[in-house]
Amino acid sequence: xxxxTTTEMFKKAYEGGYAIGAFNVNNMEIVQGITEACREEKxxxxxxxxxxxxxxxxxxxxVKLVEAAVAECPEIxxxxxxxxxxxxxxxxxxxDGGFTSVMIDAxxxxxxxxxxxxxxxxxxAHDHGVVVEAELGTLAGIxxxxxxxxxxxxxxxxxxxxxxxxxxxxxxxxxxxxTSHGAYKFTAAQCTRNEQGILVPPPLRFDVxxxxxxxxxGFPIVLHGSSSVPQNYVKMINENGGKMPDAVxxxxxxxxxxxxxxxxxxxxxxxxxxxxxxxxRAFFNxxxxxxxxxxxxxxARANIxxxxxxxxxxxxxxxxxx
Ligand code: G3H
Ligand code: 13P
Ligand code: ZN
Numbered sequence: 001x002x003x004x005t006t007t008e009m010f011k012k013a014y015e016g017g018y019a020i021g022a023f024n025v026n027n028m029e030i031v032q033g034i035t036e037a038c039r040e041e042k043x044x045x046x047x048x049x050x051x052x053x054x055x056x057x058x059x060x061x062x063v064k065l066v067e068a069a070v071a072e073c074p075e076i077x078x079x080x081x082x083x084x085x086x087x088x089x090x091x092x093x094x095x096d097g098g099f100t101s102v103m104i105d106a107x108x109x110x111x112x113x114x115x116x117x118x119x120x121x122x123x124x125a126h127d128h129g130v131v132v133e134a135e136l137g138t139l140a141g142i143x144x145x146x147x148x149x150x151x152x153x154x155x156x157x158x159x160x161x162x163x164x165x166x167x168x169x170x171x172x173x174x175x176x177x178x179t180s181h182g183a184y185k186f187t188a189a190q191c192t193r194n195e196q197g198i199l200v201p202p203p204l205r206f207d208v209x210x211x212x213x214x215x216x217x218g219f220p221i222v223l224h225g226s227s228s229v230p231q232n233y234v235k236m237i238n239e240n241g242g243k244m245p246d247a248v249x250x251x252x253x254x255x256x257x258x259x260x261x262x263x264x265x266x267x268x269x270x271x272x273x274x275x276x277x278x279x280x281r282a283f284f285n286x287x288x289x290x291x292x293x294x295x296x297x298x299x300a301r302a303n304i305x306x307x308x309x310x311x312x313x314x315x316x317x318x319x320x321x322x
Contacts, residue, residue: 036305103132141181
């Protein structure tokens, strides 16, 4: 099947109590690792491209890689989504350039400005058969070249969501309930430590999610910053020359719970980066004489695939839903 929008995916996910995985893609091996897992697990998927990915790999290369995945996996629905579109022009460029979904992230603007720019993107997108994700509330962490310190992050205000959605006409809404971008989501001071000495982050604000869902029945909610920072890959990185102390993510059980509620899209990027980097670091340590990129990219791609499979089956609940 050709690239799809997220409309049907989200409807089924909402009704079925699961979420669609939205994975960031930057090169061929990442696209292949994700889509091979989704094909084998019969899972619908969203491949998303950030401003940084477009700057790194070039819009056309990324669209063609995704088109190749669509050709290789004709039996699963695949959507191509712009992640954190910073302005109308970037969204327009992706809408004109083959994407089926865009995010306009005006969450750092005032409520009124956020509504105005989101509405403008929605009008253009809907005229072209493309759907729009918007955001209310601010996540902590790093996305593209924007860094939001924890103290500057703010939870979504449930009392604002109905007005925002009805005035903008957006198709899904990213909210802030305590997730955060990157591999260092929380400072040690924000966490407690378990018996193994691993940092345990503060729990997500399910009360905010439930209040939002009550006000927007049937409406798809999106969670950004939802990597769980697998400790086996942090360890692999640290044992092979890396230095990532106190990297900590969102517990997978919390994400599984969110997926059973109104959360229909869960964004995961950092976990795939950790798997790729850990695998390549370990390969170089074990094989200092090797220099063929195919030899170290092959196990990296295989580990991305297994990590995505794990997310589909155990976290998102979307395996078998294609
Ligand atoms: O939220 C941001 C995504 O993880 C994309 O990251 O801007 O480094 O491509 P990036
Ligand atoms: P992570 O950094 O937690 O993977 O979040 C990714 C994300 O939200 C992309 O938009
Ligand atoms: Zn994000």
